[in-house]
Amino acid sequence: MNLTTLAGSRRTVSGNSGASHRRIIGYRTREFFLFLLPIAAFVLIWEIATLVAKWPPYLLPGPAKVAETFWALLINGDLLRYLRDSVGRLMLGSVTAFFVAVPMGYLIATSRFADRAFSPLIAMTQPIPGIAWIPLAILWFGLGPAAVGFIIFLSAFFPILINTVAGVRAVGKDLRRVAQVFHFPRRMLLFDVMLPGALPYIVTGTRLGFGYGWRALVAGEMIAASSGLGYMIFDARNYLKTDEVIVGMLTIGLFWAFVERVALRPIERCTVERWGMVTSAN
Amino acid sequence: MLTTFFESRSNGYSKQRAPTENGGLHALVTQIRAVGITKIFQAVDGSEVVALDGLDLDIRPGEFVCVVGPSGCGKSTFLSMMAGLETPTEGTIAIKDTVISSPHPDVAMVFQEHSLFPWKTVLHNVAVAQKARGMPRKQREQRAREIIAMAGLSGFEDKHPCELSGGMRQRVGIARALAAEPEVLLMDEPFGALDAQTRKLFQEELLRIYDQFGKTIVFVTHSVEEAVFLADRVVVMTFRPGRIKKVFDVPIERPRTLDILNDEIFQEIRTEVWESLKEEASLAFEALGNRAGRCK
Numbered sequence: 001m002n003l004t005t006l007a008g009s010r011r012t013v014s015g016n017s018g019a020s021h022r023r024i025i026g027y028r029t030r031e032f033f034l035f036l037l038p039i040a041a042f043v044l045i046w047e048i049a050t051l052v053a054k055w056p057p058y059l060l061p062g063p064a065k066v067a068e069t070f071w072a073l074l075i076n077g078d079l080l081r082y083l084r085d086s087v088g089r090l091m092l093g094s095v096t097a098f099f100v101a102v103p104m105g106y107l108i109a110t111s112r113f114a115d116r117a118f119s120p121l122i123a124m125t126q127p128i129p130g131i132a133w134i135p136l137a138i139l140w141f142g143l144g145p146a147a148v149g150f151i152i153f154l155s156a157f158f159p160i161l162i163n164t165v166a167g168v169r170a171v172g173k174d175l176r177r178v179a180q181v182f183h184f185p186r187r188m189l190l191f192d193v194m195l196p197g198a199l200p201y202i203v204t205g206t207r208l209g210f211g212y213g214w215r216a217l218v219a220g221e222m223i224a225a226s227s228g229l230g231y232m233i234f235d236a237r238n239y240l241k242t243d244e245v246i247v248g249m250l251t252i253g254l255f256w257a258f259v260e261r262v263a264l265r266p267i268e269r270c271t272v273e274r275w276g277m278v279t280s281a282n
Numbered sequence: 283m284l285t286t287f288f289e290s291r292s293n294g295y296s297k298q299r300a301p302t303e304n305g306g307l308h309a310l311v312t313q314i315r316a317v318g319i320t321k322i323f324q325a326v327d328g329s330e331v332v333a334l335d336g337l338d339l340d341i342r343p344g345e346f347v348c349v350v351g352p353s354g355c356g357k358s359t360f361l362s363m364m365a366g367l368e369t370p371t372e373g374t375i376a377i378k379d380t381v382i383s384s385p386h387p388d389v390a391m392v393f394q395e396h397s398l399f400p401w402k403t404v405l406h407n408v409a410v411a412q413k414a415r416g417m418p419r420k421q422r423e424q425r426a427r428e429i430i431a432m433a434g435l436s437g438f439e440d441k442h443p444c445e446l447s448g449g450m451r452q453r454v455g456i457a458r459a460l461a462a463e464p465e466v467l468l469m470d471e472p473f474g475a476l477d478a479q480t481r482k483l484f485q486e487e488l489l490r491i492y493d494q495f496g497k498t499i500v501f502v503t504h505s506v507e508e509a510v511f512l513a514d515r516v517v518v519m520t521f522r523p524g525r526i527k528k529v530f531d532v533p534i535e536r537p538r539t540l541d542i543l544n545d546e547i548f549q550e551i552r553t554e555v556w557e558s559l560k561e562e563a564s565l566a567f568e569a570l571g572n573r574a575g576r577c578k
């Protein structure tokens with residue numbers, strides 16, 4: 001990738017004629033523009049629309065105003081504090097969900113009895129959206145982090161569970177036979193065969209689960225919390241501070257895109273993709 | 283690379299090969315004894331498939347036995363039973379006079395689809411058997427490195443299977459089985475996925491291993507030529523239900539090289555075995571035609 005960029009820029013300096021010019025732009029530069037262009041276009045349309053239509057700011061403030069508010073909230077620390085609270089709850093709920101769902105999924109996949117016992121319950125509970133639990137959560141845990149954590153837990157739990165079950169079942173019979181022939185002890189069967197074999201599914205489930213958790217979190221915080229990004233959005237709406245509402249939404253989206261890129265994708269790349277267990281996305 | 287496969291003769295592996303001609307010393311002992319093996323599978327639609335029907339076979343220690351038969355005659359099933367992975371519906375399999383119901387510690391297997399762990403490096407794939415036995419990490423990795431070197435895979439210790447060619451993966455599969463230091467090596471079409479030239483070289487190398495380590499080998503293959511080239515005895519199986527049709531002795535002396543492929547005696551035996559197999563193969567071919575489109 002670096003080489004292409006270097007070669008590209010060198011040729012630009014030496015000044016080629018117009019025809020091949022398009023190919024001269026380095027790969028990175030092109031990627032960057034492809035990334036930026038749609039966003040820039042969106043912001044531009046937004047700006048023009050607000051200028052032309054002259055909506056009152058509480059209906060739709062322009063991007064400049066939103067950027068200004070974003071900056072202000074960043075500087076005074078509100079945004080980071082809310083983000084921290086939200087992420088804290090996300091971790092509490094989702095990580096707990098992970099550590100319950102993976103062993104339980106393993107159990108269901110490997111024990112016919114556990115499968116029989118749990119499957120109907122799961123089939124019934126799984127379609128209920130996490131936020132439908134909010135009223136019960138508030139009744140049981142009161143307004144506060146526990147209620148929100150509970151909702152995140154439920155939202156993250158099922159994708160992880162269901163994918164773990166599928167993953168463990170997908171571990172090839174041939175590999176289990178290898179484990180038998182070479183007399184793998186139980187521990188080794190679990191950690192050297194079944195769990196790594198199920199990993200592509202577990203990774204997918206975890207990505208989905210944390211993503212669902214993140215969404216449920218915002219909904220939960222709107223109702224059952226007094227801090228966090230969801231709370232921020234809800235509170236701002238009460239005062240018709242639409243720019244703050246949009247800042248909250250932007251932060252939710254940006255943060256998750258960031259987590260995907262910086263944490264989740266690399267984990268995938270250096271495990272299941274490196275081992276050739278799934279084909280790489282790019 | 284191909285030249286180095288198990289070249290070095292070393293480290294306590296070099297047991298003397300048991301004499302196989304004229305019975306000799308070990309004639310009284312059987313390494314593997316299969317008595318009246320019948321295997322009936324329950325198909326998905328509830329019907330029964332008789333895969334094997336009353337099969338008897340004695341294998342002497344240090345003997346190299348090849349099993350040929352048409353596709354679906356139960357070769358893999360038979361091998362799996364010797365490995366202790368399947369239990370016969372009727373009959374017994376004994377390894378060194380012990381009737382087995384689960385994998386025997388002295389038996390290792392090279393699988394049809396090499397079946398390496400994709401998440402383990404070559405080194406760790408080869409070391410699994412010793413890890414399972416609880417050998418300390420340093421020691422088992424040292425051992426695995428030796429075997430990897432013998433298998434001509436030096437420099438690939440830290441690669442994952444997906445980075446290797448098909449032939450190299452098969453080497454790893456064989457190295458893994460040898461690392462377990464088994465007395466009996468079961469091989470299910472180990473060279474099936476290789477191109478014709480590589481396959482020939484692998485056969486020669488396998489014979490070299492065999493001559494050095496003196497293991498008992500049961501080798502399943504589709505290729506009559508391969509079977510006659512490698513084996514002391516070639517077992518021809520019938521198509522469904524799987525029975526032993528005929529057993530051919532191959533009295534060609536060892537060590538053998540690919541040159542014997544041109545010998546008269548080799549070609550004679552090959553023709554005999556092929557004649558015997560041909561009828562079964564055409565039966566299987568017809569049956570396959572009738573079953574086309576059904577999933578098992």
Ligand SMILES: Nc1ncnc2c1ncn2[C@@H]1O[C@H](COP(=O)(O)OP(=O)(O)OP(=O)(O)O)[C@@H](O)[C@H]1O
Pocket residue numbers: 323324325331333351352353354355356357358359360578
């Ligand atoms: N688990 C199973 N359930 C039902 N039928 C089975 C099962 N395993 C094998 N069979 C049937 O038993 C017969 C023997 O199978 P096996 O795999 O041993 O044949 P094979 O000789 O190894 O064939 P190939 O040469 O194609 O590898 C086949 O007809 C197969 O359909």
Ligand SMILES: [Mg+2]
Pocket residue numbers: 357358359394470
């Ligand atoms: Mg087979």
